[in-house]
Amino acid sequence: MEKKTSHTSQKHPPGATDPLGWVQCQHYAELKRWLKSVVWRGDWTPLIIPPSAVPISYLARMLLRADARVKTDLRTIIPELLSEWNTYDSRDVLETLLILCGDLSCNEAEMVIARIVVHKLGEDDENDLRCRSRALSTLQSIGTERTLNLFLRYIGHPRHAALCYRGLYRLNPMYAATEMPALVRSYKSRNATARLKDVLDLLFNETLTPPEYITVLRPFAEQAEPESFIEVLELLASIGVFGPKFFACLSAIQSQSVFGQLLKRARNEDCERIVSLLGEMKMTIEPPPDIDSGGLGSGDPIGEIGLGEPQIGLLGESSGDEGFYYLIPKGEGEGLPKKWPFVKSSDLSPNKRWMLTRSGWPDVNYWVELASEHVS
Amino acid sequence: MSSKNLDSWREALINDQQGKIWWYNLQFDVAHNNLSTEINDLFMETVREALEALDDYDSPLDLLKKTPSTFSLQGNRSPEVEPFSRVMDDYAFARFNIDWEGLGFAEERLEDQVWNRFRKGKIVPASDFRNHMKSGGDFFWGTPTRQLDEVFAKLGIESPTLFVDPSEKGDQAATEIRNLLGLSYHNEGIGLYRIDIPSKYLQGVKVCAPTTLDSSPICVFLPADEQTPFGSTLHLDKLEPGAEEVVIGALEFTEEYHVTQLGFIRNPLPDDAAVWTALEGMVEKRHVVDGKSPGTVRRSKFRKFFGSFRKVIKSH
Numbered sequence A: 001m002e003k004k005t006s007h008t009s010q011k012h013p014p015g016a017t018d019p020l021g022w023v024q025c026q027h028y029a030e031l032k033r034w035l036k037s038v039v040w041r042g043d044w045t046p047l048i049i050p051p052s053a054v055p056i057s058y059l060a061r062m063l064l065r066a067d068a069r070v071k072t073d074l075r076t077i078i079p080e081l082l083s084e085w086n087t088y089d090s091r092d093v094l095e096t097l098l099i100l101c102g103d104l105s106c107n108e109a110e111m112v113i114a115r116i117v118v119h120k121l122g123e124d125d126e127n128d129l130r131c132r133s134r135a136l137s138t139l140q141s142i143g144t145e146r147t148l149n150l151f152l153r154y155i156g157h158p159r160h161a162a163l164c165y166r167g168l169y170r171l172n173p174m175y176a177a178t179e180m181p182a183l184v185r186s187y188k189s190r191n192a193t194a195r196l197k198d199v200l201d202l203l204f205n206e207t208l209t210p211p212e213y214i215t216v217l218r219p220f221a222e223q224a225e226p227e228s229f230i231e232v233l234e235l236l237a238s239i240g241v242f243g244p245k246f247f248a249c250l251s252a253i254q255s256q257s258v259f260g261q262l263l264k265r266a267r268n269e270d271c272e273r274i275v276s277l278l279g280e281m282k283m284t285i286e287p288p289p290d291i292d293s294g295g296l297g298s299g300d301p302i303g304e305i306g307l308g309e310p311q312i313g314l315l316g317e318s319s320g321d322e323g324f325y326y327l328i329p330k331g332e333g334e335g336l337p338k339k340w341p342f343v344k345s346s347d348l349s350p351n352k353r354w355m356l357t358r359s360g361w362p363d364v365n366y367w368v369e370l371a372s373e374h375v376s
Numbered sequence B: 001m002s003s004k005n006l007d008s009w010r011e012a013l014i015n016d017q018q019g020k021i022w023w024y025n026l027q028f029d030v031a032h033n034n035l036s037t038e039i040n041d042l043f044m045e046t047v048r049e050a051l052e053a054l055d056d057y058d059s060p061l062d063l064l065k066k067t068p069s070t071f072s073l074q075g076n077r078s079p080e081v082e083p084f085s086r087v088m089d090d091y092a093f094a095r096f097n098i099d100w101e102g103l104g105f106a107e108e109r110l111e112d113q114v115w116n117r118f119r120k121g122k123i124v125p126a127s128d129f130r131n132h133m134k135s136g137g138d139f140f141w142g143t144p145t146r147q148l149d150e151v152f153a154k155l156g157i158e159s160p161t162l163f164v165d166p167s168e169k170g171d172q173a174a175t176e177i178r179n180l181l182g183l184s185y186h187n188e189g190i191g192l193y194r195i196d197i198p199s200k201y202l203q204g205v206k207v208c209a210p211t212t213l214d215s216s217p218i219c220v221f222l223p224a225d226e227q228t229p230f231g232s233t234l235h236l237d238k239l240e241p242g243a244e245e246v247v248i249g250a251l252e253f254t255e256e257y258h259v260t261q262l263g264f265i266r267n268p269l270p271d272d273a274a275v276w277t278a279l280e281g282m283v284e285k286r287h288v289v290d291g292k293s294p295g296t297v298r299r300s301k302f303r304k305f306f307g308s309f310r311k312v313i314k315s316h
Helices: A019-024 A028-041 A055-064 A068-084 A091-103 A107-120 A126-142 A145-154 A161-171 A174-178 A180-189 A193-206 A210-223 A226-238 A244-248 A252-265 A268-280 A364-374 B002-014 B017-031 B037-053 B060-065 B090-096 B110-119 B145-155 B167-180 B272-286 B294-306
Strands: A284-286 A312-317 A324-329 B084-089 B139-144 B191-197 B231-234 B241-249 B258-264
Touching: A019 A055, A019 A068, A028 A068, A028 A091, A055 A068, A055 A091, A055 B090, A068 A091, A068 A107, A091 A107, A091 A126, A107 A126, A107 A145, A126 A145, A126 A161, A145 A161, A161 A174, A161 A180, A161 A193, A174 A180, A174 A210, A180 A193, A180 A210, A180 A226, A193 A210, A193 A226, A210 A226, A210 A244, A210 A252, A226 A268, B002 B017, B002 B037, B002 B060, B017 B037, B017 B060, B017 B272, B037 B060, B084 B090, B084 B145, B084 B241, B090 B110, B090 B191, B110 B258, B139 B145, B145 B167, B145 B191, B167 B191, B167 B241, B167 B258, B231 B272
Parallel strands: none
Antiparallel strands: A312 A324, B084 B139, B084 B191, B139 B241, B191 B258, B231 B241
């Protein structure tokens, strides 16, 4: 018996030349049935997808062009489909649903995704880890305060750290500072400094504005471990964060605070690196015109001294006299004592050139300790 | 009953414009040895089995979606190894070939985040390239790199480059390449990347002219013949044969690939009816063999295979 075909009057089958038009004609139940068929079985009937297309790309782009009614339906359908997914289903199915969730802002799926992440995905399987990452990426888009705990739960995992960190500070900028020390420790322990640089670049160069940098850097400076502190500053300098544009946004007092922390947290062995850091910012030293040259020996040169020169040590804040700056001479015991006059902060020129000061203390370690002791 | 079902199905297929194009292309593939008769026979047997399992179907094209991936990458014509390239849309590239996980990117508008980072030179191939080159199956469609180089040369774009500057020129390149490659599903506003494949990755990998079984009824495509080892796209703007094309087995995507960010497609797709009418004309014209229509040739083999000689099939 010959099979019958239910031909339509159209020259082409439904959906062949206008797939979006066909989708937009489907009511809720049909749309859900069809989408489930596409995602679970790869059966797009009656639609046909181009063989050179990446299926999820084709699907998502089409659904994103759909009218408001379809999108509203999808924002319920997709969370329902996510609820129907279980651990015996393919991870590809889950990943597709998560991608669609994020693209279509299916906010209703937040708690479903959280349950999947915690209770339905394993800790070791590569496919589960990939799906968890995809879920966390989706939650960055649709998550609310309820998702914070999820990000905090997984921020320590190497695969999920970047996603969770970004998810946290996008929900609450405070986390950018509070989670940074642990994040840095985690990346350092894995020798993943290059990737840490990317993570910090996204935070500082694509999320924060320069005036906001200090809100993250100050608490970080207070909490960071000495061994990672300078390294992070160097990373930030390499991506243009800890540099001229940062200091340009700071008031004189804020700058003092930054340098104060620099001294307070830095170790003696970091001296050269700090000098190098400041030198890369093209900070040169000029004596002020009304410098108190008392105590200078005759013939002592007063001139421009660059930070890169070996006799220059660390910048710091003097004790007792507010707003004074001095340079600590490196090298000790040679031609001592040297007397270096102090300069007041009010003498600073607008372009942030630090005034040269000199003091008569001979020993750099002593200087560092003294600076640490007196810096607030 | 089986042969009648297949006859009915074939009649219904040819009665549909896209179905006819697809069927004629398949006959062309077999007649010109792009595809072995064994594979073709196996495919028809698969269709027959699918027909028997169905109570009904809405469209004869539905049967063409039920074939397994065993029919992909079965072409007999393989070109000499030369540099090949693939063009990918920004959405797919961002989600499947970039380490969004390590960068910490959100899913929403992921393609924009990757696009902007790429443009700033912050996508580092060694650490950020991931996964494989493949589409829905374990293969992808490619084109000789020289075809894309010609577009670049015409637009005055120096290659290799990370991205096309100014952006207007990049958009122009994206639009022209979309049309050249017959990417009839890439609408206005989609961003494109050009991905150049190092030749060494093609060693031992199947690279062949696409056959009808690699394509679908909505694929604007012309099979190869004895004159060329390449299939051909349909140029969407000129409505004539466009670029040479191949299908390539899935490849690992590494930092050794050179990726160029093109731009955003700026022109709408051409009128659908015009595209299909043009393709139909080309397919009908090139398929006349020895004074007979390919339908007649194929139908003779068809009847011989299924052992039915009772019905005389009228030629078109």
